[in-house]
Amino acid sequence: MKNFNYTRANTIQDVVDRPEPAMLIAGGTNLVDRMKVFLDEPTQVIDISRLDLKKIETTGDGLRLGALVTNTQVADFPVVRQNYPILSRAILAGASQQIRNVASVGGNLMQRTRCPYYYDTAFSCNKRQPGSGCPAATGINRMHAIFGASDKCVAVNPSDMCVALAALDAVVEVEGVSGRRQIPFSEFHRLPGNQPERDTALEEGEIITAVILPANINAKSGVYLKLRDRASYSFALISVAAILDIDNNKICNARIALGGVAHKPWRTQEAEQFLVGKAVDTTLFQQAADLALRNAQPLEHNKFKVEMSKRAIRRALMVSANGGGIA
Template sequence: MKSFKFSAVNNPAEAITLINKNTDAAFLGGGTNLLDLMKEHVALPNEIIDIGNLSLKEIKATASGISLGALAKNTATANHPLIRKNFPMLSKAILAGASAQIRNMATNGGNLLQRTRCSYFYDIATPCNKRNPGSGCAALEGFNRMHAIFGWTRECVAVYPSDMSIALSALNANVKVLSSERERIIPFQDFHILPGAHPEKDNSLQHGELITAIELPKNDFAEHSAYIKIRDRNSYAFALVSVAAGLTLNGNTIQAASIAMGGVAHKPWRALNAEAYLKDKAATAANFAKAAEAEMALAQPLAHNKFKIEMGKKALINALETAFKGNI
């Protein structure tokens, strides 16, 4: 591992002042992703600013919903009574990720900013535009079973790995960010970005910005929501395909559907075609299947991941059926 300077800070202003002095510095949350990347020589910060002491750990009800502190641990968030009751989809998504030990360390802010698990990104002997801009994409013609079927470019076919973020996308969360100039709120759909020509950038956060909280607006589909994750083994594995779905129902009629997919794109993929199809339709198996068809018709698979189309359809149908049946 490359040597680096280590500082610990006690308030957000101190953290922001320090990071603004050094474009090669990085914040340290739980360290479960950053330290792995440093050990593999993929991330090479020369300074680490430990934000673990900041008092951004509260999970609390607000007038508009619930606020999750950026430094609250994933375990504390998933198990919090307010989350289990009002946002069970989020609780399930977090608990479907990583392992108990990792969730005990991982923070909410760090979870959003975890980097892709593309094996070529981790292998510094191979070209990767995300790790080394302009070097090429080894996954495009390589082994791309885990990779994107939506929104990819020839520059990058990697997928975004966070389970938590797939639920946050379906929940229309907002990310609260502080810099030396201002506080800003980034709608979740605009937080992560598609690769375009610059896959080195995963999200719209700027250097010098600190995530302070994630805000969850109230919704009326807590009892009719689901998170389905399909993976190679039942623990310690990233999603091949995942679906977060919430249904606002009037009897058997779907007033609105909120659906996001994971494991299929460079960002949480909002299933807008499926949502549009389901609006004002009866909640029937036939309509769930047609919604899944409408979404997956847009897929552009790579050489080794055509199976994700059928898997995506089945996961969408399963999530919609589970949401319709309701949480007990």
């Protein structure tokens, strides 16, 4: 880790006016790791951990999670557990208690990819150095994308929490030099395209201030299913966040988001629309799973993710149709 200047922000405006390329730190569970292996070498680090962004508030729009609320606080919050249980389950599946106690809502959204080629500076990486190449595309790519990749990057978003937020149609509130704005969660993370170094839609100088969970969603049957190599806290091979709103055995609304398959949480909207208006049936769920994966483009070592994703979607939908709970 190289030397850097450290300052503490007292207001959001201190952060908005920060000198570039200053980096922000809250819990530090991802940034410190990257600095240790020289992925990030900031000359200025700004501590935002004391900003007034640590509240969970019920508003007319839904539930507002301050950007500095810890993952533990979100997972344990009674309204989250009651009305948005899928979010609590995703957080609990994502990390150890020690990490959840310091990791923040905003920091979770800003996690960089965990691609081993990105973390190992002995290899080239377009995310670290644009134009240098993507060795994962032709290398060991078992953990990599089957949707939305480009010839510049095939890495996946590592977050569990973000998969649940995608299924919930959350909104990200940010503040910058142009004031405050809201970004639909589906637009917050980017696909790699020709700029894999850019993970999010944040503009220069902007800071996440909150994540808003919408009030007009029946998410009590939400299921989060995570498949991984070992039961301890490891990254998902694939994960599924599924929510079915059912009335008289007919599906009124369906939400399915996948993790571990793309550079961003991946919504399967075609499959969702296919389910709406139909009666609950296991054959229907298999058809929806097939539809969700029909445009997958697996790499040499991750072809198994296609069938694994189909089975996980079917399982998650079945559990959600029965009221939710543990998948």
